[in-house]
Amino acid sequence: MSRVRADEEEYWHSSKFRAFTFDDEDDELSQLKESKRAVNSLRDIVDDDDDDDLERVSWSGEPVGSISWSIKETASGSTGSLDGRDSSLQKGPSSYAALPKQASSYSLSSLFKGRNKLSSFQSLSDALTDTGIKNYAPELRRPKAEYKDYSSDWSPKDTVRRMQRGKICSLERFRSLQDKLLLLDEAVAGHDGNVITAVLIFLKRTLRREILFRELEVRQVALCHLIHFLREMGEQKFLLDLLRFLDRTEEVALSQYREHLNIQDVEKRREFLKGCIGLPFSAEDTSHIQDHYTLLERQIIIEANDRHLEMAGQSELFRKYPRKASILNMPLVTTLFYSCFYHYTEAEGMFSSPTNLKKTFKIPDKQYVLTALAARAKLRAWGDVDALLTTKNWLGYTKKKAPIGFHRVVEILQRNNAPVQVLQEYVRLVEDVETRLNLASKYKCHDVVIETYRDLKDRVQLTAYKCKVERGSAEEEKIQSILSNMQIRWKN
Amino acid sequence: MAAHLSSGRVNLTALREAGRRELREFLDKCAGSKAIVWDEYLTGPFGLIAQYSLLKEHEVEKMFTLKPGRLPPADVKNIIFFVRPKLELMDIITDNVLREDRGRSPQRDFHILFVPRRSLLCEQWLKEQGVLGSFIHREQYSLDLIPFDGDLLSMESDSAFKECYLESDQTSLYHAAKGLMTLQALYGTIPQIFGKGDCARHVANMMIRMKREFPGSQNSIFPVFDTLLLLDRNVDLLTPLATQLTYEGLIDEIYGIQNTSEDFFDNLTVEQEFMSGIDTDKVNNYIEDCIAQKHPLIKILRLVCLQSVCNSGLKQKVLDHYKREILQTYGYEHILTLNNLEKAGLLKPQTGGRNNYPTIRKTLRLWMDDVNEQSPNDISYVYSGYAPLSVRLAQLLARPGWRSIEEVLKMLPGPHFEERQQLPTGLQKKRQQGENRVTLVFFLGGVTYAEIAALRFLSQMEDGGTEYIIATTKLINGTTWIKSLMEKLEPAPF
Numbered sequence: 006m007s008r009v010r011a012d013e014e015e016y017w018h019s020s021k022f023r024a025f026t027f028d029d030e031d032d033e034l035s036q037l038k039e040s041k042r043a044v045n046s047l048r049d050i051v052d053d054d055d056d057d058d059l060e061r062v063s064w065s066g067e068p069v070g071s072i073s074w075s076i077k078e079t080a081s082g083s084t085g086s087l088d089g090r091d092s093s094l095q096k097g098p099s100s101y102a103a104l105p106k107q108a109s110s111y112s113l114s115s116l117f118k119g120r121n122k123l124s125s126f127q128s129l130s131d132a133l134t135d136t137g138i139k140n141y142a143p144e145l146r147r148p149k150a151e152y153k154d155y156s157s158d159w160s161p162k163d164t165v166r167r168m169q170r171g172k173i174c175s176l177e178r179f180r181s182l183q184d185k186l187l188l189l190d191e192a193v194a195g196h197d198g199n200v201i202t203a204v205l206i207f208l209k210r211t212l213r214r215e216i217l218f219r220e221l222e223v224r225q226v227a228l229c230h231l232i233h234f235l236r237e238m239g240e241q242k243f244l245l246d247l248l249r250f251l252d253r254t255e256e257v258a259l260s261q262y263r264e265h266l267n268i269q270d271v272e273k274r275r276e277f278l279k280g281c282i283g284l285p286f287s288a289e290d291t292s293h294i295q296d297h298y299t300l301l302e303r304q305i306i307i308e309a310n311d312r313h314l315e316m317a318g319q320s321e322l323f324r325k326y327p328r329k330a331s332i333l334n335m336p337l338v339t340t341l342f343y344s345c346f347y348h349y350t351e352a353e354g355m356f357s358s359p360t361n362l363k364k365t366f367k368i369p370d371k372q373y374v375l376t377a378l379a380a381r382a383k384l385r386a387w388g389d390v391d392a393l394l395t396t397k398n399w400l401g402y403t404k405k406k407a408p409i410g411f412h413r414v415v416e417i418l419q420r421n422n423a424p425v426q427v428l429q430e431y432v433r434l435v436e437d438v439e440t441r442l443n444l445a446s447k448y449k450c451h452d453v454v455i456e457t458y459r460d461l462k463d464r465v466q467l468t469a470y471k472c473k474v475e476r477g478s479a480e481e482e483k484i485q486s487i488l489s490n491m492q493i494r495w496k497n
Numbered sequence: 498m499a500a501h502l503s504s505g506r507v508n509l510t511a512l513r514e515a516g517r518r519e520l521r522e523f524l525d526k527c528a529g530s531k532a533i534v535w536d537e538y539l540t541g542p543f544g545l546i547a548q549y550s551l552l553k554e555h556e557v558e559k560m561f562t563l564k565p566g567r568l569p570p571a572d573v574k575n576i577i578f579f580v581r582p583k584l585e586l587m588d589i590i591t592d593n594v595l596r597e598d599r600g601r602s603p604q605r606d607f608h609i610l611f612v613p614r615r616s617l618l619c620e621q622w623l624k625e626q627g628v629l630g631s632f633i634h635r636e637q638y639s640l641d642l643i644p645f646d647g648d649l650l651s652m653e654s655d656s657a658f659k660e661c662y663l664e665s666d667q668t669s670l671y672h673a674a675k676g677l678m679t680l681q682a683l684y685g686t687i688p689q690i691f692g693k694g695d696c697a698r699h700v701a702n703m704m705i706r707m708k709r710e711f712p713g714s715q716n717s718i719f720p721v722f723d724t725l726l727l728l729d730r731n732v733d734l735l736t737p738l739a740t741q742l743t744y745e746g747l748i749d750e751i752y753g754i755q756n757t758s759e760d761f762f763d764n765l766t767v768e769q770e771f772m773s774g775i776d777t778d779k780v781n782n783y784i785e786d787c788i789a790q791k792h793p794l795i796k797i798l799r800l801v802c803l804q805s806v807c808n809s810g811l812k813q814k815v816l817d818h819y820k821r822e823i824l825q826t827y828g829y830e831h832i833l834t835l836n837n838l839e840k841a842g843l844l845k846p847q848t849g850g851r852n853n854y855p856t857i858r859k860t861l862r863l864w865m866d867d868v869n870e871q872s873p874n875d876i877s878y879v880y881s882g883y884a885p886l887s888v889r890l891a892q893l894l895a896r897p898g899w900r901s902i903e904e905v906l907k908m909l910p911g912p913h914f915e916e917r918q919q920l921p922t923g924l925q926k927k928r929q930q931g932e933n934r935v936t937l938v939f940f941l942g943g944v945t946y947a948e949i950a951a952l953r954f955l956s957q958m959e960d961g962g963t964e965y966i967i968a969t970t971k972l973i974n975g976t977t978w979i980k981s982l983m984e985k986l987e988p989a990p991f
Contacts, residue, residue, distance in 0.1 A: 196667055196699075199617045
């Protein structure tokens with residue numbers, strides 16, 4: 006107790022008044038009582054602004070809740086019963102702080118700190134400063150050795166060490182640029198991310214931007230930490246300024262582009278994306294951003310139009326297949342599918358037509374056919390499917406061609422429950438024989454199986470297949486007739 | 498209960514005991530009856546340290562899962578949040594605290610235990626929400642290395658890779674170093690440190706510095722470990738991308754995914770083609786088909802990254818083609834993820850025009866055609882013929898040493914180095930005849946079950962000469978790993 010008093014004397018009369026640092030708050034209860042007295046005598050010295058501080062920490066006789074409580078607990082020799090209530094542990098109203106819990110974070114050190122009137126009251130280094138008071142009941146007091154540097158200045162190195170150990174440190178004493186940079190370099194050398202960030206926050210608050218940026222440019226590790234912090238906390242403007250200063254143009258562009266995800270309103274998002282186009286992306290990325298903007302622009306138009314159509318109730322298509330979701334913000338391919346579904350026959354001039362999309366976004370044939378196929382198959386528009394897969398050469402001869410392989414066509418059709426007659430057409434066109442047979446048997450395209458075995462001249466398999474067809478069916482007859490064909494040179 | 502931890506060459510029970518002690522101390526600080534509100538993710542790792550019975554001994558009467566809304570009623574003195582330092586969790590905690598009925602009597606005290614470390618960002622966040630002061634004890638439970646098995650330790654830090662390689666944030670490396678110092682305090686100074694990679698170099702430097710600054714840590718424990726091998730994940734980017742084929746690896750990968758077996762084998766075939774150097778310089782049809790069918794994006798990303806790594810980067814045309822298809826099919830916003838993958842070295846354009854991968858593959862004998870999965874004689878069985886590069890490096894370090902592969906080492910990213918740590922005289926390790934060396938392999942950035950299997954295989958080889966203990970920042974598979982690099986696309990919670 007006397008030690009505290011002596012130090013308090015020294016404190017109040019020393020010129021180091023502003024450099025108050027608060028060591029581990031052991032015996033905090035007694036310290037609080039002293040400080041309460043000190044606070045009251047402070048009124049004359051401190052600015053008017055600090056009045057609100059004094060109000061927040063209303064020293065109305067109640068010590069900060071948990072300290073007295075925990076002391077009381079230990080004193081009462083709590084048995085900590087496991088099955089709930091124990092009347093000896095019931096807290097009386099007096100042991101509870103009249104302060105709202107928030108106030109307890111405005112600890113003593115914050116009262117005595119040289120306060121910058123302009124900035125927010127709590128500096129971030131206070132986050133480490135206002136550590137959940139590592140309070141102990143008196144019997145768990147820390148060893149004397151730890152009191153050693155109670156009121157002396159710590160060097161940057163020592164400060165960093167203390168912060169690494171989670172101890173309380175005020176950084177306000179580091180006033181000169183040189184000191185601040187020393188502190189930062191020490192923090193970086195110590196590798197603890199939390200400490201580095203705490204120091205950076207302090208520097209951000211107390212240094213002019215240009216100076217901070219300039220110094221960070223040559224301190225890569227610290228720079229990376231700050232960038233990470235700014236991202237996490239969403240300080241977009243500061244981050245962009247920093248990146249611009251560093252001439253990390255592509256990153257500026259991507260950082261800014263990322264923000265579009267935070268804009269829910271479509272019109273605003275569209276505007277925002279438009280603004281992103283001029284940003285210093287790589288050439289490739291620029292075209293993607295451009296596409297993104299164009300796509301959203303089109304989607305807004307299509308969405309408005311289609312919603313109108315749907316509500317008017319005139320379109321059979323929309324009545325039969327009501328839209329499950331809005332097309333806004335969907336990927337390009339999904340938009341294409343939608344367009345092939347609801348706007349297939351529209352002229353190229355219309356924004357909602359598939360051909361317009363294909364042209365505008367340079368969608369490759371393969372992707373286009375695949376998507377259109379899936380959409381038309383869903384609508385069971387087999388005629389359209391056929392047309393998609395038919396090409397006419399200059400002589401007028403038609404030929405079936407699939408840029409994606411006919412086995413894929415079959416897959417898609419089958420998924421949409423295409424009737425066997427339709428399916429069969431395309432199974433027949435599968436090039437690989439084994440795959441063809443597999444698919445044909447799987448989907449009961451009997452004619453194809455029969456024809457294939459016939460072409461393979463495989464009598465054994467053909468005979469075996471007879472069991473798989475219906476008795477007395479046309480297929481059975483067909484098999485029979487082929488088997489009885491004398492002109493075929495069977496291989497087995 | 499601790500049997501599995503003491504079954505290996507190194508008894509990891511001591512480590513667990515140290516962990517328990519720290520937990521007990523904290524619980525006792527929050528004196529009185531308590532309820533713990535759990536971040537679900539932590540229940541697993543904590544379960545490896547302590548059972549509920551231990552918690553009960555320290556007056557934990559109730560346990561709840563962390564979720565938004567009002568906290569469930571509980572007649573306890575203390576509410577303690579056990580959480581990872583994540584901003585999204587801070588929001589939930591804020592919600593819990595703000596909804597607490599102040600008029601209630603008796604009031605409950607709030608505390609937070611950050612696991613495995615505090616975070617300034619989180620505390621700042623809580624402060625901005627106006628609740629920071631509501632907490633009386635705010636501490637960290639430095640669970641740096643959690644013993645998962647008798648030969649396996651993990652920090653379970655899922656952002657370590659991203660932090661180190663994308664953000665140049667060395668905090669997780671700092672904690673790795675701290676974890677290693679703890680290990681040395683319990684198991685003796687490790688006389689030899691080998692490393693490959695930038696992060697490895699940083700960790701070694703930190704360890705040396707920590708040792709210098711805390712001279713009291715020189716202890717008289719007889720060293721258990723002969724060697725520490727620090728490996729950067731980016732020395733071997735390939736292994737986590739390939740589908741693991743050990744039992745545990747498969748379960749880890751497949752769980753929750755609905756592949757048809759046909760597709761699975763197709764996928765595997767393509768992977769193996771890439772790994773044996775076939776057609777890595779062209780656009781791959783299977784990948785295109787998968788994109789066209791809109792398979793899960795992560796599957797696509799794994800495959801294109803695999804191709805890129807096996808080709809030392811893709812030709813600009815091929816890369817642009819894949820990027821375009823991905824963006825058109827999954828959305829333009831994925832530009833951000835693709836950018837991350839490029840930064841991490843996973844999906845990038847080929848620079849310098851040379852593909853080093855075939856040389857590396859040949860020199861280190863990564864591809865073994867005649868693999869026998871039933872009775873394997875080489876670590877390549879874990880990927881059906883492909884030997885994980887990282888484990889090969891460990892294997893070759895033991896015998897005949899890295900000098901024999903200097904050239905290849907230079908082709909892999911980052912420096913390689915060796916450090917020696919002074920042992921007090923009298924503690925020099927004297928090995929008995931036939932006794933194996935013990936090497937601790939620390940993967941900085943994550944390790945897969947397949948690599949673990951491969952190292953265990955080496956450990957139990959007759960005349961192998963070395964037994965391995967494995968440590969890592971996180972247990973990963975290709976999916977979780979890539980996911981950690983993907984840009985979060987939901988709008989930020991403010």
